[in-house]
Amino acid sequence: MGDMRKDNVSERFMIVLKTDDKIIDPKKSPYAPGNESMTNPSVLSLVAKDGMLQRLQDNEGEAFVKDWAIRVFESKNPIVSINTENSYSDKPFYSEPAYGYHYIVVASPNEKDTFATIDTEQWSNVLVVVQDRLRWLYTQKGVTYVSIYADHGGLAGNVNPHPHLHILTFSTIPPVIESESESSHKILNEKGVCPVCQTINEEIGGPRQVLQTEGFIAYCPWAPSYPYEFWISPKKHATRFSKITQKEINDLSLILRATLGGLSKTIKNVSYNLVFHLSPEKKNSRQIHWHIEVYPITKSWSGLERGYGIFLNDISPEQSAKTLGAASRKELANLVGII
Secondary structure: OOEEEEOOOOOOEEEEOOOOOOOOOOOOOOOOOOOHHHOOOEEEEEEEEOOEEEEEOOOOOOOOOOOEEEEEEEOOOOOOOOOOOOOOEOOOOOEEEOOOOEEEEEOOOOOOOOOOOOOHHHHHHHHHHHHHHHHHHOOOOOOOEEEEEEEEOHHHOOOOOOOEEEEEEEOOOOHHHHHHHHHHHHHHHHHOOOHHHHHHHHHOOOOOEEEEOOOEEEEOOOOOOOOOOEEEEEOOOOOOHHHOOHHHHHHHHHHHHHHHHHHHHHOOOOEEEEEEEOOOOOOOOOOOOOEEEEEEEOOOOOHHHHHHOOOOOOOOHHHHHHHHHHHHHHHHHHHHOOO
8 A cells, every 4th residue: 555645845645656557458448247256245236126236235155146236346546555564754754654545436337328328216225325335334333524526538538438426535634725724714613604616606697507306406616627627516515415305316316427428428528527625524513515626637637727727727717617517417418318
């Protein structure tokens, strides 16, 4: 396993991996049905039977669960691990164990599927599984934050095209979430309003709105880091994804599927990262209005972006929202049977 290092000046964290790279046969997806032996045993396999979803899991020494719809297992090449060495070093070369859990959630048995093609019912099942794993992880010792993300396409860092999500835990709060929660807390104290709620109220029906459903809005942020970047957020103030209802999950599935479908129609063969920004759920009063951020990778960063953190966009968020919105509304109409 690796260690987590902190830069002495910027205090930026990074992880050095010490695992041996394993060559994956490009003709064999370890996440495809029939190849279950290429991964760790599942801790959860959802199987459709008699119109119901059964919650099963692989048993050591026995046959793997077959005919699964969603499969969850510990990563064979984890970024963090509960078996990491308990070693620390002092400044200026500070490091700590990269301690945590790393699970893979295979979102479909069909390796030709993508997050933009699986149906809304499948998306709902995926979100229920993610929610269930999130709740369990927060009961485990040493878990301070649970991160959830997905990479689609080679430019987004995905080496396995089979649709899947990563669930990683950390013993500290990631810097971006820490900064977001600090800023939200400060604005809430000074102005008495959640900054995300304030933003959503302005974005609904505005030039950067991409799509909205009963409970969620998708919009391109005012100051995006990427062309066509968009966020999906609950319209009402909510700090915990783990608490949302089945109705809200179904609604979220609809807007996720429609907007990702719209993105795939807008930019052919697009690569993107999909990241959940969630509140820490352990002994932390500084919460954030949870949401999902989608970062399409349409070009390389320049020195200005990498070296100074100032981003260049050749497409305005207003134009991105207009194009994405038109494509996403068509997707939504198809999904709900209007067309």
